[in-house]
Amino acid sequence: MLSYTLKRLLTLLPTLIAASILVFLFVHLIPGDPAAVLLGDTATPQEIAALTREMGLDKPLWQQYTLWLSEVAKGNLGQSIFFKAPVTSIIADGAQTSILLATMTIFWIIIFGIPIGVLSATRQGSWVDQLTSGLAMFFASVPTFWLGLYLILIFAVGLGWFPSSGFPSIFDEGGISNLRYLLLPSLTLAAPNAALIIRLVRASMLDISREDHVRTARAKGLHPTKVAIKHVFRNALITVVAAFGFTFAALVSEAVVTETVFSLPGIGRLVVQSILRRDYPVIQGVILVIVVLYLFINLLVDLAYAMLDPRVSLK
Amino acid sequence: MALLEVKNLSVAIRQKQGLITVVDNLSFHVDENETLGIVGESGCGKSLTALSIMGLLQGSQVRITEGTVCFDGVDLLILGPAERRAIMGDQMAMIFQEPMTSLNPVYRVGDQIVEVLLQHLKLSRAAAKQRTLELLDLVRIPNPILQINSYPHQMSGGQRQRIMIAMALACSPRILIADEPTTALDVTVQKEVLDLMGELQRHTGTAIVLISHDLGVIAQTCDRVAVMYRGKIVETAATKALFADIRHPYTKGLLNSLPLVDGDVEWLDTIPGQVPGIETVLPGCAFQPRCAFADERCSYEKPNDIRVAGGHWARCHYAGQST
Amino acid sequence: MIFLSRLKAFASSRVLATLGMVWLGVIIFAAVTAPLLAPFDPTEIDPIARLSEPGSLYWFGTDHFGRDTFSRALFGARMAILIGSGSVIVALLLGGLVGMLSAYFTTLGHVFMRIVDVLMAFPALLLALVLMTLLERSVINTILVIGIVYASTTARILFGMTLKLKNEVFVDAARCSGAGHISLLFRHILPNLISPLLVQASFIFAFAQLQSAALDFLGLGLPPEMASWGNMLSEERIYVTRAPWLLIFPGALIILSVFSMNLVGDAMRDSIDPRFKNDIAGV
Numbered sequence: 026m027l028s029y030t031l032k033r034l035l036t037l038l039p040t041l042i043a044a045s046i047l048v049f050l051f052v053h054l055i056p057g058d059p060a061a062v063l064l065g066d067t068a069t070p071q072e073i074a075a076l077t078r079e080m081g082l083d084k085p086l087w088q089q090y091t092l093w094l095s096e097v098a099k100g101n102l103g104q105s106i107f108f109k110a111p112v113t114s115i116i117a118d119g120a121q122t123s124i125l126l127a128t129m130t131i132f133w134i135i136i137f138g139i140p141i142g143v144l145s146a147t148r149q150g151s152w153v154d155q156l157t158s159g160l161a162m163f164f165a166s167v168p169t170f171w172l173g174l175y176l177i178l179i180f181a182v183g184l185g186w187f188p189s190s191g192f193p194s195i196f197d198e199g200g201i202s203n204l205r206y207l208l209l210p211s212l213t214l215a216a217p218n219a220a221l222i223i224r225l226v227r228a229s230m231l232d233i234s235r236e237d238h239v240r241t242a243r244a245k246g247l248h249p250t251k252v253a254i255k256h257v258f259r260n261a262l263i264t265v266v267a268a269f270g271f272t273f274a275a276l277v278s279e280a281v282v283t284e285t286v287f288s289l290p291g292i293g294r295l296v297v298q299s300i301l302r303r304d305y306p307v308i309q310g311v312i313l314v315i316v317v318l319y320l321f322i323n324l325l326v327d328l329a330y331a332m333l334d335p336r337v338s339l340k
Numbered sequence: 341m342a343l344l345e346v347k348n349l350s351v352a353i354r355q356k357q358g359l360i361t362v363v364d365n366l367s368f369h370v371d372e373n374e375t376l377g378i379v380g381e382s383g384c385g386k387s388l389t390a391l392s393i394m395g396l397l398q399g400s401q402v403r404i405t406e407g408t409v410c411f412d413g414v415d416l417l418i419l420g421p422a423e424r425r426a427i428m429g430d431q432m433a434m435i436f437q438e439p440m441t442s443l444n445p446v447y448r449v450g451d452q453i454v455e456v457l458l459q460h461l462k463l464s465r466a467a468a469k470q471r472t473l474e475l476l477d478l479v480r481i482p483n484p485i486l487q488i489n490s491y492p493h494q495m496s497g498g499q500r501q502r503i504m505i506a507m508a509l510a511c512s513p514r515i516l517i518a519d520e521p522t523t524a525l526d527v528t529v530q531k532e533v534l535d536l537m538g539e540l541q542r543h544t545g546t547a548i549v550l551i552s553h554d555l556g557v558i559a560q561t562c563d564r565v566a567v568m569y570r571g572k573i574v575e576t577a578a579t580k581a582l583f584a585d586i587r588h589p590y591t592k593g594l595l596n597s598l599p600l601v602d603g604d605v606e607w608l609d610t611i612p613g614q615v616p617g618i619e620t621v622l623p624g625c626a627f628q629p630r631c632a633f634a635d636e637r638c639s640y641e642k643p644n645d646i647r648v649a650g651g652h653w654a655r656c657h658y659a660g661q662s663t
Numbered sequence: 664m665i666f667l668s669r670l671k672a673f674a675s676s677r678v679l680a681t682l683g684m685v686w687l688g689v690i691i692f693a694a695v696t697a698p699l700l701a702p703f704d705p706t707e708i709d710p711i712a713r714l715s716e717p718g719s720l721y722w723f724g725t726d727h728f729g730r731d732t733f734s735r736a737l738f739g740a741r742m743a744i745l746i747g748s749g750s751v752i753v754a755l756l757l758g759g760l761v762g763m764l765s766a767y768f769t770t771l772g773h774v775f776m777r778i779v780d781v782l783m784a785f786p787a788l789l790l791a792l793v794l795m796t797l798l799e800r801s802v803i804n805t806i807l808v809i810g811i812v813y814a815s816t817t818a819r820i821l822f823g824m825t826l827k828l829k830n831e832v833f834v835d836a837a838r839c840s841g842a843g844h845i846s847l848l849f850r851h852i853l854p855n856l857i858s859p860l861l862v863q864a865s866f867i868f869a870f871a872q873l874q875s876a877a878l879d880f881l882g883l884g885l886p887p888e889m890a891s892w893g894n895m896l897s898e899e900r901i902y903v904t905r906a907p908w909l910l911i912f913p914g915a916l917i918i919l920s921v922f923s924m925n926l927v928g929d930a931m932r933d934s935i936d937p938r939f940k941n942d943i944a945g946v
Contacts, residue, residue: 043780044784051793051797162929163918163922165925166873168873168877168918169877170877171876174900175910178904237438237441237442238442238445240396240436240442241436241442241444245456245459245507246425246426246459246460247429248425256444260446278787278788278789279788281881282788282880296789301883308793312785315785315786315789319784320784335493336491336493
């Protein structure tokens, strides 16, 4: 297992380096002097000259890259034009919201997606199956922001059950009960992804249930539920886990929209606002963090896959 | 009383044209300690018969339309699902054709055997594991202590089929249904697996229903043979009696194709024509279109079972005339 | 037996797929005939009629400028078709070419597929957002950005499929009878990939609708003055409590379109070569 992990880490490295180069080049792709881009419209020529010197912007690109990378390694992602503060601390501020939102969302995805998918597959063709399959397809086709707006309209504005926007930190007044601010956003974000998991669980369970070894399990006289869970679902789980990397990517994309709809102070909204504010250092920093995180998640998915499927480790 | 008594069993498949009978009014029995061979070309309904007896028919497209399957005097077809499951894997077990895919790839082979033991016997996990080791030894898996922790993909086809046999024998079943257990294996491994089954039967007294397309395999291992054609048994007799005096032209055809027993293609060479599609309705003898001895009567009149000798029956108008 | 249940599933999925195709037809029809069908000029502002409820005059009501939502929705169909088919073309041409060439010429493939790996390290909408910050808001840029985002997945899928086909006997046969690289790729391999490509096309079309709507909503998609369903939702969302129909109609149009194309893709995927079935992710 350890050597497998190391091997996967090694294969990840080139992708990581290439992605970091792309992120680094981002600032250079924007028309204008990179130092001026990074400092914003209000920068004085002195400031531009200072930053140019500091980041080595007058040196060849590869030297700039290594300089930038060594700063990144030290945790320095630059200064925000808008906030006049280090990008690292701005991202850290948004991280609490985004991590809590993601955790709650994944919780919903698992508790809705998996049981409904299993139910749908074990009752293939029944009205339960047709209803859930139809609903799953529907939720996979709904724009996230549209769903969010309607949840706000119904549950926040109409019924007044939940707050409609914002998120005070759980360390502020209200403490853990502030999580109710994240209930509608996390459900919004979970809906399309749970729909994907339902469809995936259903499809892979149906595939597996046609395999010969399931007949062997039935021939042992096992209860159909035991066959469905221990032999069909367990094998289908391999496919589902493999798809979790994609789910994470979809989650990040949709979190950008959801955080904007619900005005949550998370990283997703930060990136949109920074784009509209042309706060390039923040954009660059957030993207780098997300890409590294995404690659790391994919590594975890690979490891989980290897653990679930005994056929993999040998390769 | 026979251990297993199948009476008038009919199985139908639902197709666009309606229900099509693929196992037609089938009756046979298996005694304790006996090996019955069911032989026939692919598509003759022998696998569906096996699955019906075992209770493994699945899907809304296939169903048993008629008949009884009495096991130890109890009709299995009227049992509830739970009572049925109590018998499956315990008193009645099955081995399948495809050892490569019949084991769950994500569990260790030992655990898959332990599972059936725990399902039916009141054993502790440790005792079940001990029993599993014994079973692996019994089916001649080398180094059971090591192999009990192997995954199916780490084993050869022959070894996997031995695991399947160990799993089937785990709860000392009274009857074992083996559906083409050696077809997917190399010829040398085939013989080893068949010998093993025969030897185990001598030890345990388990009755075996061996289903095969290969008359050679059947001749080597079975006490009695039933030859199936288009969902019906066309000839049945004790193995020795049958080979001494074959009465049905189809059985003769099967025997003549023996040197070519490599697969279904060769069968067609020796018996002219192909099995007519299951949806074709034939007013007379089902074998008539391919039979070299058929005359006019065969094309309009269905033959009945004709007794040749004690226990030897053939479904042919001319079975009474020795050839 | 399994074959029979598959057949039944195919027949029933074909009914749904037909409905999906019918809806696509309706959208195309609306897009083509929008100027003829629209009862009002989609940009005509009428302050007196602002936020009118749906009725016999304004079928879908009016927005906060008093513009007719029905007419705007009809013109929005143009954007939907344009963005959808444009993204499909960019993604399939770019991704298809990269995927096929990479599988066929292995050395080139090492380089190309690493680039694809890197692009796939960016979540889709995030990549689209970043690209849009570098570009002006316009129809063509939106198409390019969405097309490029899905080109990487398309390349990955076609890479796998071409690899499988490359070693097939019929390709060897063609090679032995003197077919050149171009002929092998485009006359022998490509025809086998047409139906999986169509499946992929319908999924990309569906994704493109959602992505462009999301970009519009975030203010980074089409220019704000353009009547697209996403822009309609984005502009009118603050009036939702007073005029809920402003979100219902464009929203329903987006959902129906995405839903339809997913149905079509699903049905087609069930009937393509089983070897390729699991290669295409879809929804």
